[in-house]
Amino acid sequence: MRVMASNKILVTGSNGQLGNELKELSSAYPQFKFVFFSREKLPLNDLAAVEKVFQEYEPAFLINCAAYTAVDKAESEKEQANEINGNAVGFLATRCKQFGTKLIHISTDYVFNGNATCPLKESDPVDPVNAYGASKLLGEQLALQNNSDTIIIRTSWVYSFYGKNFVKTMIRLMNEKESINVVSDQIGSPTYAADLAEAIMQIVSSDKWQGGIYNFSNEGVISWFDFANEINHLIGSSCIVNSVTTMQFPTPAKRPKYSVLDKTKITQTFLIQPKNWRESLKVCINKLDAEL
Ligand SMILES: NC(=O)c1ccc[n+]([C@@H]2O[C@H](COP(=O)([O-])OP(=O)(O)OC[C@H]3O[C@@H](n4cnc5c(N)ncnc54)[C@H](OP(=O)(O)O)[C@@H]3O)[C@@H](O)[C@H]2O)c1
Numbered sequence: 087m088r089v090m091a092s093n094k095i096l097v098t099g100s101n102g103q104l105g106n107e108l109k110e111l112s113s114a115y116p117q118f119k120f121v122f123f124s125r126e127k128l129p130l131n132d133l134a135a136v137e138k139v140f141q142e143y144e145p146a147f148l149i150n151c152a153a154y155t156a157v158d159k160a161e162s163e164k165e166q167a168n169e170i171n172g173n174a175v176g177f178l179a180t181r182c183k184q185f186g187t188k189l190i191h192i193s194t195d196y197v198f199n200g201n202a203t204c205p206l207k208e209s210d211p212v213d214p215v216n217a218y219g220a221s222k223l224l225g226e227q228l229a230l231q232n233n234s235d236t237i238i239i240r241t242s243w244v245y246s247f248y249g250k251n252f253v254k255t256m257i258r259l260m261n262e263k264e265s266i267n268v269v270s271d272q273i274g275s276p277t278y279a280a281d282l283a284e285a286i287m288q289i290v291s292s293d294k295w296q297g298g299i300y301n302f303s304n305e306g307v308i309s310w311f312d313f314a315n316e317i318n319h320l321i322g323s324s325c326i327v328n329s330v331t332t333m334q335f336p337t338p339a340k341r342p343k344y345s346v347l348d349k350t351k352i353t354q355t356f357l358i359q360p361k362n363w364r365e366s367l368k369v370c371i372n373k374l375d376a377e378l
Contacts, residue, residue: 095290096145096187097122098130098178099152104192106248107283108149115287121145125152130174140181147290148182150175150191153222157196158338160218171221176228183233188295190286195242195274195303197223200342205307207348208240208299216339226299235297237289239282239352242303242345243313246279247373252310256317257374265326269335270311274345275303278366285358292356300355301347306363316364320371 099105100122112120121143128135130152153171154160160167175191182189196219197212214220229236245251259266285302289295311329318327332341352358 092144092146093117094119094121094143094145095147095149096139096143097149097151098128099150100124102151102153102155103244103246103249103251103279104282105151107246107279108151108286110280111283111287115291118147118290130178131169133174133177136174136177136181140185140187144185145187147188147190148178149286149290150178150189153192154218157216157218157341160221161216161338164217164221167217167221168224171218172224172228175225176232179229179233179236182236188290189229189233189236190289191225191229191236191238192282193226193238193240193299194219194222195240195345195347196342197226197240198342198345200272200344202344202346205346205348206301208301208351215342218339219342230297230299233297235295237295237297238299239286240299240301240347241277241282242274242347243276244279244282245276245370247370247377248279252276252313253317253367253370254374256314257321257371260318260321260323260325263325265328266314267328267330267335268311268314269332270309270329271331272341272343273307273309274342275306275308275347276313276363276367277303278361278363278370280369281361281366285352285356285360288358289356294356296355300352301349302352302358302360303347303349304363304366305349305360307346308363313363313367316367317371320368321375
């Protein structure tokens, strides 16, 4: 293994929600040189291109924000999901080990089956209920198997000013419709991607690097229905939000009923204090509002 003297942070999947938030945050960290790679510039499944990037940049850190994130589509595209979320991550981890690059990889609450009734710890048994979750679990396993120094952050219900997400879809529907139906029997915690980006940079800039799995989301335990109601309230919409069950709202991929993540480990290890979900949602909605 080589020892890195570089201050380069390579970010893959930079056109997604998290990638864009890291781009925005990068100016607050002038001690690092960020290099952002969109899918177009660096498709993770092109192993030769990935290899070349390592040779050329010899990064100190790699933050992997690239992923196959189409949860329902993954049911019929298991191979593609496994290739990007699984095998490509395993390859990144191997190369990171070889080049002395510290890897931060992002995973999901969907590695759990949803039968828990209290917040899930990093060490709780995994059992994904859909193909996306299985592909992300494969990525976790290959990353840690190939490079035990990898930091994996499991997160949930990610939204942002950027990209497609629940918050933006709700705002559009609330502006278009008199009433909407939202499921109230799936319980979790939302994550503002800007907060996740900050947590990542707190880890990168700390001297406490310790490989393994860490949970991160905003604080709070809610249903999608609660989330939609708060969005409705914050945008001052008169749309009626009806509570429905998962049975009434079938999707190709099954979702875990309960996937609240316990964040004790990330708080204790890196002194990261996740913000409350309402506070962060307000920040995102104000930003979206200012843009209109
Ligand atoms: N979104 C959520 O609710 C959620 C929940 C839990 C965990 N996560 C995890 O959090 C991480 C960040 O998610 P996000 O919400 O920022 O996702 P996102 O907005 O969907 O961004 C993912 C990015 O990956 C890129 N990508 C897809 N296939 C690629 C490939 N073969 N090579 C290189 N790049 C590729 C996409 O490119 P295009 O822009 O061209 O599509 C996109 O820009 C992911 O690991 C995701 O699994 C997300």
